[in-house]
Amino acid sequence: MKKVLVLGAGQLARMMELAGTPLNLDVKAFDVRSLKVVQPISPEHIYGDLAQGITNAEVITAEFEHVAHDTLAECEQSNKLFPSSNAIKIGGDRRLEKALLESCNVANAKHFFIQTKEDFAAALASLTLPVIFKSALEGYDGKGQWRLKSVEDADSIWQDMESFLKSSTTSVKQGIVAEQMINFDREVSLIGVRSRNGDVAAYPLTENHHTQGVLSVSVAVKVDEVLQKQAAQVFKAISDELNYVGVLAIEFFQVGNQLLVNEIAPRVHNSGHWTQQGADTCQFENHLRAICDLPLGSTALVRPTAMVNIIGEDTVSDEVLSIPSVTIHWYNKDKRAGRKMGHINVSGENELVLAQRLSALSKLLSQSAFPDLNDFSTSYLNKHS
Template sequence: MNVLVLGAGQLARMMALASKPLNVNVRAYDVGSRTVVDPLNLAQSYGDLAEGIAFADAITAEFEHIAHDVLAQCEASGKLHPSSQAIKTGGDRRLEKGVLEQCGVANAQHKIITTEQDFADAISELGLPLILKSALAGYDGKGQWRIKDASQAADIWKDIEAFFAGANEPAAQAVVAEQMVPFDREVSLVGARDAKGNTQVYPLVENHHTDGVLTVTVALAQNEALTAQAKAMFDKVADALNYVGVLAIEFFQVGEQLLVNEIAPRVHNSGHWTQQGADTCQFENHIRATTGMPLGSGELVRPTAMINILGEDEVPSEVLSVPSVHLHWYGKGKRAGRKMGHINLSADTNKALVERLYQVAQLLPSAAFEDIQQYAAELAKKY
């Protein structure tokens, strides 16, 4: 069985590693060079997209922002999972909001902005404060603005106008204005759906962000009612998209209610913990779903946390002296803010995991991981 992944980054790499025991061969289409490569050895080339499509029994994607002509060529082969429309939905917040409204899934009140009048109407109709997100190409905190006071409006609109003028996406750019949600915490649910509509979901996890970028995910034994609520929303969205593969949904938790923040039609950073903490990791389940194999269980095997390594190409080797700690490097060149790898750590109980997270955080250099140390200390107080 052969799989072509659109995109040749760390997610394609981890899919390839998870595929080896299944006797599935994975190649990746590098959207920059427009060549097919080995995701575990990027210097190894296998030709162009047409040759990659011919090689593949199934085609999937590791990210949303893929040229529409590439998606169309892959979809025409009948091998693309999830569909091009599902992938485009994850890359365009207008389409995303449309799917959420179609499904009747709770999310923040919002308005689409393409003109200065739309901007003024959003402020008037939704009230302040607002968060404004680019419809296309925004990720990891980029392409976003916050307006808390009407006095900021003129300057922010000038910035958005300049953003529109510099846009080079295939579709017209826009901004989605959302009411700022006073949430208790950010959580996410990762799940898999096969072509027959069967699903397997992983536990609801808590996410911690630093400057808009995910830095820690914690998978603990959670409130079952809240997880059931998240799964019901996952099923509605996955069914509406006729989805095949792994899908992630990020939520704001407000009391006992969940509001969808974003959907991601792919394996997801907040699911990396599944490599050590779940019965079947998200990468294997994505390959299973897209190649027609039965899905594996998403059951939590043991409480597990993930720490993102951002902009650092090494961490103290002492972290490996902590029991049940695993390092996952992506083989990238060092660059400030870049996702270079992650650390997974596990324990037998929630309390033990939180203590171990704090222990590992203390071993990491404070200059690069100070916020994680603070988060671990606060989490420890709850257990």
């Protein structure tokens, strides 16, 4: 039984343990809050501290990119960490991420780095409104972002950002990345996986929808082969440059027939949860296969599938389970507004059946808890009826 240590003890580590058990993998997690090694599914079971976890593990990985750099350094020294600490750091710092995209000659939004008011003025001179500003560190799910649509609001936004920079407690110096806002057709993501020997495989492009900056629905269906090939080429360029091992997610803006990289995530990803019911091998199993030097599993789409995030709710109607091919995945978290508490996967033999089941699901869920799902499912059903 190979022993795996995951840095972070949230839902992604939990789902890695669930996927690893049939592979005879022993998955533990380092809880960055308690600084203890725990069982992801049963965190009340404790197995020592980080040093003990590193000693006991044969392979180390991460479920999120904002891991303390001293923790990454300690893990890197063991020669057991996959992907590398460099790849994880790049995923956690938008400045490093943009530099990587430029080095790989990958299309992305025009951008400008900001540390001072002079930088802010230079960014406004270089870019055209509207502009989105994102924190270089610790920004996710719409947090740490500002949108400037009118020059009259520039002073107030700068004051807010300046206060944010001054109050930052990050170990690495915080900064802001200004980006040209893209008038895109839709947001899509590619979940890909790369093995230790450089083999790569990619899941179908997934269409993503957000509610107040947080992913609410991801839909995976058969996609345009030209776009799929373009996304796969970007994945290979980035993963080869990083000598990456494991699952890597790339979020894109689609503008016509061109894909622009929005951001990357060096880990299993929320927009890939549909793979648990919709793909031949789920992203969690493929990540473990890659880091444990096992052959990669097929990433083929088995059936059209959608993932619906459960945010801020710890219950849904039992009637949800009466809909065919619906599976609920709870994360065993304490209820909190805005918190990802679980997700629901919905599948169908074809897109029409998937649309019908999404529509049925939307009618059984709270409109206040899932505010955009009814409109999305209605539009999706009309499109395929």
